[in-house]
Amino acid sequence: MDTSAFMSTPEPKHRHRQPREKSTRLRGIARLWDGARVHRDVSVVLRGGRVVEIETGDDTDGGEDDCENVDCDGLIAMPGLVDCHTHTTFAGTRVADFVKRLGGTSYTTILEGGGGIHTTVQATRMATTDELAFLTGARLEEMLAHGVTTVEVKSGYGLDLRTERRMLEAARAASGPVEVMPTFLAHVLPRGRDRDEYMRELLDVNLPQLAGLACAADVYCDDGAFTLAETEAILRRASGLGLALHVHAEQVAWTGAAALAARLGALSADHLERIDADGIDAMAAAGTVAVLLPGAMLYLRDTPPPVKALRAACVPMAIATDFNPGSSPVNNLWTAATLACLTMGLTVEEALAGITRNAARALGRPDLGWLGAGSAADIALFPAPVGEPPSVEVLVQHLGGTRAEQVWKAGERVL
Numbered sequence: 001m002d003t004s005a006f007m008s009t010p011e012p013k014h015r016h017r018q019p020r021e022k023s024t025r026l027r028g029i030a031r032l033w034d035g036a037r038v039h040r041d042v043s044v045v046l047r048g049g050r051v052v053e054i055e056t057g058d059d060t061d062g063g064e065d066d067c068e069n070v071d072c073d074g075l076i077a078m079p080g081l082v083d084c085h086t087h088t089t090f091a092g093t094r095v096a097d098f099v100k101r102l103g104g105t106s107y108t109t110i111l112e113g114g115g116g117i118h119t120t121v122q123a124t125r126m127a128t129t130d131e132l133a134f135l136t137g138a139r140l141e142e143m144l145a146h147g148v149t150t151v152e153v154k155s156g157y158g159l160d161l162r163t164e165r166r167m168l169e170a171a172r173a174a175s176g177p178v179e180v181m182p183t184f185l186a187h188v189l190p191r192g193r194d195r196d197e198y199m200r201e202l203l204d205v206n207l208p209q210l211a212g213l214a215c216a217a218d219v220y221c222d223d224g225a226f227t228l229a230e231t232e233a234i235l236r237r238a239s240g241l242g243l244a245l246h247v248h249a250e251q252v253a254w255t256g257a258a259a260l261a262a263r264l265g266a267l268s269a270d271h272l273e274r275i276d277a278d279g280i281d282a283m284a285a286a287g288t289v290a291v292l293l294p295g296a297m298l299y300l301r302d303t304p305p306p307v308k309a310l311r312a313a314c315v316p317m318a319i320a321t322d323f324n325p326g327s328s329p330v331n332n333l334w335t336a337a338t339l340a341c342l343t344m345g346l347t348v349e350e351a352l353a354g355i356t357r358n359a360a361r362a363l364g365r366p367d368l369g370w371l372g373a374g375s376a377a378d379i380a381l382f383p384a385p386v387g388e389p390p391s392v393e394v395l396v397q398h399l400g401g402t403r404a405e406q407v408w409k410a411g412e413r414v415l
């Protein structure tokens with residue numbers, strides 16, 4: 001007797017399954033920012049991880065096609081937000097520094113006493129890769145709750161090959177519903193290391209060994225960190241290894257780093273409180289994105305970058321949290337957007353572009369930061385604050401925005 005008919009047949013393997021072709025329609029969206037302008041009363045159709053189209057009121061009530069309809073009544077839709085400059089992978093706390101600084105102790109005194117960044121380096125070196133990945137993942141979840149779907153995460157608290165590698169591995173391991181773009185950061189010189197010897201190690205050992213784990217490289221070019229010549233050497237080496245480039249530029253002192261970033265084809269120059277006219281002209285000519293970091297500016301009680309001059313020169317401006325345990329313990333990108341308006345003079349439209357379209361540009365990701373046929377299906381949907389009519393502007397007006405009600409990443413619902 002043939003018993004095969006009675007034997008359970010194995011489940012078909014997923015690899016044989018056709019790619020998901022089913023469409024999803026997000027219906028009843030009250031307002032939608034597409035990266036450049038606001039739409040009213042629309043639906044968004046998604047398929048295969050991409051947006052197929054944005055439908056206006058007249059053509060949304062079909063419902064007879066094979067779309068799965070999802071109710072988004074009254075919600076405000078944004079492209080999934082992009083946080084293009086963060087230091088999310090770290091261990092330890094800097095709360096003691098915060099208390100001391102409010103008590104009148106200077107940052108230099110704290111640093112000389114082994115505090116500041118040295119506290120974070122020590123704690124990060126002691127943490128396991130699993131611990132770092134767990135902390136990073138938990139922080140990314142908080143960002144997701146505010147509609148962020150892509151985050152750039154820098155290394156730079158290890159300062160030695162082993163810990164820098166573990167930081168980048170942890171950042172990659174934490175990538176999930178929130179996509180992580182890891183960056184190798186040459187942050188500062190480790191305490192007690194010979195300058196020339198460390199530079200040689202960075203160029204000949206660390207960068208080549210870590211390039212495969214990162215999308216980009218970044219250098220902190222400033223007083224107390226790397227010189228302009230050192231920055232150029234590191235960036236050229238990184239570029240040769242196929243990495244995109246960013247620069248922490250003109251924050252504490254003017255160094256010429258913004259013009260260097262432009263000259264080397266960096267995607268962005270970040271901070272820019274002390275950029276000069278030549279730096280602005282160079283960035284404008286090269287199309288380098290200016291990444292503004294109002295959290296750090298506020299915590300350091302610094303003066304704003306020259307936004308009027310950047311605007312007049314048509315330098316694209318992005319806004320990021322600079323999330324880190326010391327100078328910007330801010331992980332809500334909406335907070336950064338509002339602070340950019342209040343402390344730096346951005347308009348609401350500039351703030352919206354700053355956390356979407358221009359932030360994506362700062363990461364070299366033209367598929368992100370906008371919504372329309374062919375864009376990534378990364379979409380965050382927010383309720384208006386209690387009692388407010390739905391508008392995109394109100395999310396910037398209310399410090400911290402609102403918590404997202406739905407978030408979609410590459411066409412899949414992740415919140």
Ligand SMILES: [Zn+2]
Nearest residue numbers: 085087248322
């Ligand atoms: Zn930074």
